[in-house]
Amino acid sequence: MIISIVGTGYVGLVTGAIFADLGHKVFCIDIDRQKIKALSQGDLPFFEPGLEELVKRNIIQKRLFFTNDYSLSVPKSKVVFICVGTPANLDGEADLSYLFSAVTQAANHLKGYTLIAIKSTVPIGVEKELEKLISQKASTRYEFASCPEFLREGSAVEDAQNPDRIVIGTKSKKAADLLLDLYKHMNGQRIICDLRSAQMIKYAANSFLATKISFANAVANLCEATQADAEVVLQGVGSDKRIGRAFLYPGVGYGGSCFPKDISAFISLGKRYNYNFDLLKAVNSINSQQIDFFVEKVEKALGNLKGKQLAVLGISFKPNTDDIREAPSIKIIHSLLEKGAEIKAYDPVSVNNARRVLPKEVIFDHDPYTALTDCQALLLITEWNEFKELDLEKVKRLMKKPVIIDGRNIYDPAKVKQLGFIYQGIGRS
Ligand SMILES: NC(=O)c1ccc[n+]([C@@H]2O[C@H](COP(=O)([O-])OP(=O)(O)OC[C@H]3O[C@@H](n4cnc5c(N)ncnc54)[C@H](O)[C@@H]3O)[C@@H](O)[C@H]2O)c1
Numbered sequence: 001m002i003i004s005i006v007g008t009g010y011v012g013l014v015t016g017a018i019f020a021d022l023g024h025k026v027f028c029i030d031i032d033r034q035k036i037k038a039l040s041q042g043d044l045p046f047f048e049p050g051l052e053e054l055v056k057r058n059i060i061q062k063r064l065f066f067t068n069d070y071s072l073s074v075p076k077s078k079v080v081f082i083c084v085g086t087p088a089n090l091d092g093e094a095d096l097s098y099l100f101s102a103v104t105q106a107a108n109h110l111k112g113y114t115l116i117a118i119k120s121t122v123p124i125g126v127e128k129e130l131e132k133l134i135s136q137k138a139s140t141r142y143e144f145a146s147c148p149e150f151l152r153e154g155s156a157v158e159d160a161q162n163p164d165r166i167v168i169g170t171k172s173k174k175a176a177d178l179l180l181d182l183y184k185h186m187n188g189q190r191i192i193c194d195l196r197s198a199q200m201i202k203y204a205a206n207s208f209l210a211t212k213i214s215f216a217n218a219v220a221n222l223c224e225a226t227q228a229d230a231e232v233v234l235q236g237v238g239s240d241k242r243i244g245r246a247f248l249y250p251g252v253g254y255g256g257s258c259f260p261k262d263i264s265a266f267i268s269l270g271k272r273y274n275y276n277f278d279l280l281k282a283v284n285s286i287n288s289q290q291i292d293f294f295v296e297k298v299e300k301a302l303g304n305l306k307g308k309q310l311a312v313l314g315i316s317f318k319p320n321t322d323d324i325r326e327a328p329s330i331k332i333i334h335s336l337l338e339k340g341a342e343i344k345a346y347d348p349v350s351v352n353n354a355r356r357v358l359p360k361e362v363i364f365d366h367d368p369y370t371a372l373t374d375c376q377a378l379l380l381i382t383e384w385n386e387f388k389e390l391d392l393e394k395v396k397r398l399m400k401k402p403v404i405i406d407g408r409n410i411y412d413p414a415k416v417k418q419l420g421f422i423y424q425g426i427g428r429s
Pocket of ligand 1: 007012035099101103105121149150
C-alpha cells in the first residue's frame with residue numbers, strides 16, 4: 001500500500017519506518033526542510049533506540065522516502081497519517097495550528113478515496129472543525145479516522161511494533177478495514193469504536209498514568225514525614241494485580257512532550273463541557289511540587305547554595321531519549337541557579353539539546369566522573385542505566401562533599417551510607 005505520513009517527529013518517523021519495514025511504500029512529509037534533507041541521507045533528528053537502523057534499511061530497500069512536497073505522495077496514497085505536534089497553547093488547550101495546516105495541505109492533493117488517519121493527540125470532536133476546513137478543498141471522497149498512538153519515547157520502535165492495543169476510531173467499515181489490514185501483522189487488542197471515544201481513550205490513558213505517578217509522589221511525601229519507606233510501600237501496593245507497579249514510582253515528577261500538555265488539554269476539555277476536573281488539577285500541582293521538594297532537599301543537605309558546585313546527572317525527561325521537552329531537570333537547574341549554585345551537568349545523549357535551552361553558565365561534561373569532580377552534591381535526575389553502575393568509591397574520592405540527592409531512588413540507601421555518603425532519596429531516608 002502507498003502511505004503518506006505527515007510530520008516526521010517521534011510518532012511519524014517511527015510509524016513510517018515500521019510500515020515501510022512491513023513492505024509498504026511510505027512517504028514521510030515534513031515542513032522542516034533541513035530535517036527532510038538529513039533524513040533522506042539516513043541522519044535522524046533525535047535519538048531513539050533501534051530507529052536509525054530501521055530507517056536506513058528501508059531507505060536502501062526503496063520503501064521509505066522523505067519529502068517536503070505533499071503533491072509527491074498524497075494523490076497516490078490510500079491512507080494519510082497525520083502525526084504533527086499538538087503542543088499546549090498559553091491557556092493549556094491543545095494548539096491545533098499544525099494539525100489544521102497539515103490537514104489543509106493534504107486536502108489540496110487528495111485523489112480517489114483517501115483515509116485521513118489522525119495519530120496526533122487531538123481534542124475530542126476536532127474532526128468537525130477539520131471537515132469545515134477542508135470540505136470545499138477536497139474534490140474527492142475522504143474519511144477521517146482516529147488512530148491514537150501509545151508509543152513511549154525511549155522504546156518507541158519496540159512499542160509501535162508490539163502495541164498493547166490498536167485503537168481505531170471510525171464509523172466507516174471501509175476505513176476500519178483499511179486500518180485493520182495495515183496493522184494485520186501486529187499483535188495487540190483491536191478496539192474499534194467511534195472517533196470521539198478513540199480520541200478520549202488517548203487523553204484518559206495518559207491522564208491515568210500521570211495520576212499514578214503523582215499518587216506515588218504523594219504517598220512518598222507522606223512516607224518521608226512518617227519515616228516509612230516509600231519503595232517498599234509502593235512495592236506492597238503495586239504487587240496487587242488490580243493496581244500494578246508500572247508508573248508507581250516516586251521521583252522528581254513527570255515531564256516530556258506528552259503528559260504535561262495532555263493533562264492540561266484534558267482539564268481544558270472538561271472546562272469547555274462544564275466539568276471541573278479537580279482530580280487532574282491535583283495531579284498537576286503534585287507534579288510541580290516535586291521540583292520544589294527536590295530543591296529543598298538540596299538546600300537542607302548543603303545549606304545556602306550560593307557558590308556551591310553541584311553535579312546534575314541526567315537531563316532528558318527520561319532514560320533512552322534525548323528529548324528534554326518539559327524535563328524536570330531544566331526546571332530544577334533553573335531553580336538552583338537562581339539560588340546561586342554552580343551547575344555541572346552530564347547526560348549520555350541530550351547535552352546538545354540542553355545547551356540550547358540552559359543558561360551559558362551551566363558547564364556540560366563528557367562523563368559523569370568529570371562532572372562530579374570537586375562537587376558538593378550529586379543530584380540524580382534521570383535514571384539512565386550508566387548512573388546505576390557508577391563506581392561510587394571513586395565518586396566519593398572525586399567529590400568535595402559526599403552528598404547524594406537521588407531523585408529517582410536508584411541507589412540503595414544502606415550501601416551508599418556505608419560508603420560514607422550523606423544520602424537523601426524520595427520518600428525514604
Ligand atoms: N512523542 C511521543 O512519545 C508521543 C506518543 C504518543 C502520541 N504522541 C502525539 O503525537 C503527535 C506528534 O508528536 P511527536 O512527539 O511525534 O511530535 P514532534 O514535535 O516530535 O514532531 C512533529 C513534526 O511535525 C512537523 N510538522 C508540523 N507541521 C507540519 C505540517 N503542516 N506538515 C508537515 N509536517 C509538519 C514538525 O516539523 C515536526 O517534525 C502529538 O500530538 C503527540 O501528542 C506523541
